[in-house]
Amino acid sequence: MKSFQEFWPFYLQEHSNPFNRRLHFVGTLLVHLLIVAALLTEQWSLLWGLPVIGYGFAWVGHFVVEKNRPATFKHPLWSLCGDFKMFYQMCAGKLWS
Template sequence: MNKRYRSFGEFYPFYLSQHQHPVCRQLHFIGSSLVLLLLGVALVTQTVWLMWLIPIVGYGFAWVGHFVFERNQPATFQYPLYSLMGDWLLFAQMLKGGCKR
């Protein structure tokens, strides 16, 4: 992962290459769904401490996918913003039925 990506469009194919195992993608989807659920519950109930769980849940599911199923290092460590953007784009594509590889 020595290449420096200058744009998200350039980065996203690499991101997808690091998320080929279907269980890894499913874990990302579950984590992202739970992040949205936690955010919604925290906002509706005004329970601020739930916000602390968001990165734990989001990254927890994703990192299990990487370390156990993909057997690679999450791109988050080197490309945090692009990886976060990639997570949400992958989530949206999976909602639409795409990215099933």
């Protein structure tokens, strides 16, 4: 894959199960909240929890729900962009099913 536009349909296919999408949503929401908490409290050590929370929910969604391998292993940056794009589209009322 040579572009994010080409990657996006593959990303959605790998997240076709609505429960997997919800797990990703919760993980990404908690990532946002943790960043805000670190900024407000200036407790920068909180940021060490970002990968644990973000990947924790996502990997449960893949290994347990979808029974596939996370796209992060082959396309880490595009996968991260995909997580945030999917999160914001879900916030806008899209992609829940």
